[in-house]
Amino acid sequence: MISSISELISDRIGAMPAGERRAAQTLIANYPLTGLKTVAEFSAAAGVSSPTILRFVARLGFQNYPEFQSALQDELAAQLQSPASRTLNPASPGSSSAVSPMLEATLDNMRETFRHLSDKQLADIAATLAGRRGKTFLIGGRFTDPLARYMAAHLAIIQPDVYHLAGQESIWRDRLIDMGKRDVVVIFDIRRYQESLVRFAEKAHQRGVQIVLFTDQWLSPIARFARHVIAGRTAVPSAWDSSAALFVVAETLIGAVTRQLEAAGAKRIRDLESLR
Amino acid sequence: MISSISELISDRIGAMPAGERRAAQTLIANYPLTGLKTVAEFSAAAGVSSPTILRFVARLGFQNYPEFQSALQDELAAQLQSPASRTLNPASPGSSSAVSPMLEATLDNMRETFRHLSDKQLADIAATLAGRRGKTFLIGGRFTDPLARYMAAHLAIIQPDVYHLAGQESIWRDRLIDMGKRDVVVIFDIRRYQESLVRFAEKAHQRGVQIVLFTDQWLSPIARFARHVIAGRTAVPSAWDSSAALFVVAETLIGAVTRQLEAAGAKRIRDLESLR
DNA sequence: CAAAATACGTAACATACGATACAGCGCTCC
DNA sequence: GGAGCGCTGTATCGTATGTTACGTATTTTG
Known part of the structure; x- marks a missing residue:
């Protein structure tokens, strides 16, 4: 069961060639912001060429780069809209009921x-x-x-x-x-x-x-x-x-x-x- | 003291013409995601034309749209990296704000x-x-x-x-x-x-x-x-x-x-x- | 070790994106 | 009520962006 893109990546990162793996690691390192930048910036950050980035997102199953970015944005939107889910930490002890x-x-x-x-x-x-x-x-x-x-x-x-x-x-x-x-x-x-x-x-x-x-x-x-x-x-x-x-x-x-x-x-x- | 772009916006939203105000409100409504999309998408979401969006970001003090987006991304990066900082209103101390x-x-x-x-x-x-x-x-x-x-x-x-x-x-x-x-x-x-x-x-x-x-x-x-x-x-x-x-x-x-x-x-x- | 396959980068291309000029319109202020 | 100003949208332009083709490098396999 894979729900987020970051999970998708860590799931497949083992089966990637060196260049694409560097792209994946760079993205994970400060997720998901690098993925929202341009291909050129992404490639520079990862130290690879633009086509490698594109092959990377293609391997994840996206048709093109914009589609990949949209997916990231949707995910981010969901996160930002429910701040509760991100503060699942220790906060507010005591009351956890129906x-x-x-x-x-x-x-x-x-x-x-x-x-x-x-x-x-x-x-x-x-x-x-x-x-x-x-x-x-x-x-x-x-x-x-x-x-x-x-x-x-x-x-x-x-x-x-x-x-x-x-x-x-x-x-x-x-x-x-x-x-x-x-x-x-x-x-x-x-x-x-x-x-x-x-x-x-x-x-x-x-x-x-x-x-x-x-x-x-x-x-x-x-x-x-x-x-x-x-x-x-x-x-x-x-x-x-x-x-x-x-x-x-x-x-x-x-x-x-x-x-x-x-x-x-x-x-x-x-x-x-x-x-x- | 203005630290975030959203504050900047709500600070100046009163002095904006109608169209740009609509842009501002749309952006605030689900901040900051709309600002990370393209000008065309932003303008469509706000129901105004592309130039209005550009004039809007210009009024906020940005030289061009990419610069505006970079600022949003930086802000977002800071937020995402320190989840603690998303506690509400640490700023605006006291402030007669009632x-x-x-x-x-x-x-x-x-x-x-x-x-x-x-x-x-x-x-x-x-x-x-x-x-x-x-x-x-x-x-x-x-x-x-x-x-x-x-x-x-x-x-x-x-x-x-x-x-x-x-x-x-x-x-x-x-x-x-x-x-x-x-x-x-x-x-x-x-x-x-x-x-x-x-x-x-x-x-x-x-x-x-x-x-x-x-x-x-x-x-x-x-x-x-x-x-x-x-x-x-x-x-x-x-x-x-x-x-x-x-x-x-x-x-x-x-x-x-x-x-x-x-x-x-x-x-x-x-x-x-x-x-x- | 040779040969093939795969991966990667350079360079050229087309699209779509942001930017700008301009004209129409409404509004405010004499 | 008229003149001036400011705001907004349409249309156009240049360019940055994503994309693709191709050649070279690197690894893999028999």
Whole structure:
């Protein structure tokens, strides 16, 4: 059972001629980076000629060099996306149970999500939400609409004109007529991406509305229209994708917006209290 | 202090034109792999033209595309060689960023929440949800109702008779009449605990309905009536409480129920697919 | 030891890749 | 509302890259 290219190599390295073996060893030595460079660089690093490199990858079963590189990239992508698998080391002793994989994956997702999300970005988005002159609309897809509701429930308390768009497509589509350049739409869309949301986003974009998109790492097509994109990791060992990372980003944003609106928001909250 | 290319990007992404920003977001979304592919592939992934990609890397300060790729590769090499260094955010010490503390607190909350939640408990609850003979109702409070919706959206797919209770109190109060011993009610309630939910829970309990309660560590008064109680940590350095831990528990439960219903659930999902 | 087979490198080739010039378009600012 | 600027895509070009053919060196085999 051979799953990775490095295994494939060490499996066949015994049956290779001298030159190709040097290529193999060079590649293994700092895997897989040498394989991602050009044939010329690879050959120079291994101290052999270019054709030897090509014969080497051919012997591994690849039709040509680009195909070999694609395979390496795919492998690397799989590795990078599940940092859990690479930290299988001693880490986190104690808890290793049936739920653990799910929790661990979720925690990793969050770390990864925030690793790609700078403070500055978050501050920018918060400023967009806090500083908008017009209205804020929130909407989500089949599974993510609750996230939109959650965020709306909080934002609506600290500032006016925050609306969650619910119900049938025709209903919120018609509300496009009220939207303009001073407004912001927050959209949640993970796969499978919803056609209706894409249409909505496009129309909103045409009207000059600023779009903040929460999506997964494969990016909803809405990213095309969005001013700000938040890409969260969603992969977990389950039949479903996880929205937990996006949820945490949403909470973080809520906190940031609240802080920015502190002055105005505090007064508003007091006013609300007195209404009860 | 900018050390990595991803930081460089998120630092300047605000000052980029739309097309280049799309390129940046696509690259960040699954960093750094997209940047190692060819310009054509990169541009296709981002949905822009090749020159835009080149202008993008030029704006980052690179003389040409190969130089940009080399930089990415060097970075990747450093990462791959010292797996220890992939621990999150060793940099950005202190830094008024207010984001890290938020994330850290959230992650801690989750660990703590699950530490007090045994596998057996979760399995029991999942069995309750998967094995109920009657109907499942879900409801939440002001900020937690989205969690109820999220869970309902998933459960309703793998089993019949799952209902989210929404709208005014009178509406779901009246539905108590349909509930009996074979039914399950999932309630989300964190402080400040809502009177209306407590009343509802009490009535449901009197009718013999099994109650699964999601609450915070101080326990909603509903705990008194509940068959199962999940106490999640909610404290974060923010003006608001965090429901993220409860969200993750909900997702875990959804996964567990799905697994228990695998046979029946899979068929149901296929049937649903064919309805579209 | 001779002869054949295999391996390897040099050099020429074609492709596809990155780079550039230019024109159209939308946006902002008077 | 008009003029100017900046951004973006199309089309084209030169070149670096992967590929192949061929001759030489090295090993293998009878």
